Amino acid sequence: MRNSQSTLTLSIIGFGAVGQGVATIVQNVPHIKVVAIADSKGVARMPDLNDVLARKRGGQPIANSNLTALDVIRTIDHDVVVEVTPTNIQGGEPGLTHVREALKNKRNVVTSNKGPLVAAFDELTQLAYTNGVALRYEATVGGAMPIVNLIRDTLAGARVLDIRGVLNGTCNYILTRMAEEALDYDQVLSEAQDMGIAEADPTYDVAGIDTACKVIILANAFFGRHATFADVDVTGIDRITQDALQLARQRGFAVKLVGDVQELTVSPKLIPIAHPLNVSGTLNAASILTDTAGEITVAGKGAGSIETASAILSDVLSLMRDRT
């Protein structure tokens, strides 16, 4: 990296829940400096983090320059672009251009945005490789739950045969509440919307699209699948009824929306109550089947501002370690 040896310089592109989470937690980390923050309206150059967080929360503009997000990515000399704009599954923009331009300008990228990876995984990993920089995306799958780096680093000695996971907190919350409280789908969905767990338009989550994006990212990262959205067979949870969940429970099963990375499928599955993938509430879980290490299951918070930021920070810190 080109900057001074001791300090890692970052830009944060996108200043919503995750971007603000990143700005909050990097303050406690030595040797990291945020050189610019962009939201959809403008750019704060050399921001005072507390000040800019307070402004954003207060609904005030954060911009203090005429720069755009792309100007930051292209022209400000810095080490890591943290790309945290909204996920767009149709074409991946604006994230795709941000990531592409960052890599072309030899900047490392750490992202929680699935859009660019679903749209152009092979192109972007190749671009990172030819430019000698890293593209890190732990936060795109499972939020704070470690999975990408767990497989890449910790499980490097084993061959991964399959990954199956409960990868969408919204679906998991809905199914858990329906089963435990004997509530109808519509009732729980409204409740989840009230609590900010589900979006006003819940399709992206409940139709299994979000889970499919995560399956695509894992399939491309670990099985070299060159998969795109059309390759995944997706069934959502919107037809599941409360009494079906009770019937399943009488037989010792929970119903969960499961993404199977090797099969490229997303569908509700019966999971034995005692199975480690049977996590409740908004939790995520993934089982990694390996040749030598057997089956390893992780669980954790799949979303949340600070939780997702923690996964981003772990990617950033690993870049720092790689540098020394």
Next chain:
Amino acid sequence: MRISMDLELQDRPGQLKHVLTPISDLGGNIASIVHHHDKKTFRNTVPVSVIFDIEEQTLEELQEGLEKNGVAIVRIGKMRLRARTHILLIGHIIHTNLRETIDEIDGTGFAEVQDLSLSMPAIDGPSSAVITIMATGDEELKKSIGILRQIAERKDLLFIEPLDERGSPGGVSNEE
């Protein structure tokens, strides 16, 4: 125990009772009968496959009874049902669908529907069912799950199967 028998009957009306009577006399329960009229033998007999449940110790007596009735026994298969799974179906399930579904699986000769629970909360709303299937082995179980999946697709039912267990020992046993 579940038994599958391949028999040959004279190609004359009224022959089936020579098969059914001995089975039911010994307390057996017929699951499926198929006449292979298209495969008539040169002896002018019709191959028939019967699948039924019966106490194992009555089997010898049954064989004698069938032979006394002039039924030729070509093959006897004892099915040990070793693999089991549950399938959850959601949608507009009606009894005729279920009957058909059970018959199709029971007719395979390697699997049977062991149990079925149906929940119909509202007349016009979707209902749900859990179907428990047993088969002679893992491969056979997979095949019967495949049959059920096709039926579900045809009837536009949501089909939910268990996460398959990894590394679970499977074993096919279809003793002749």
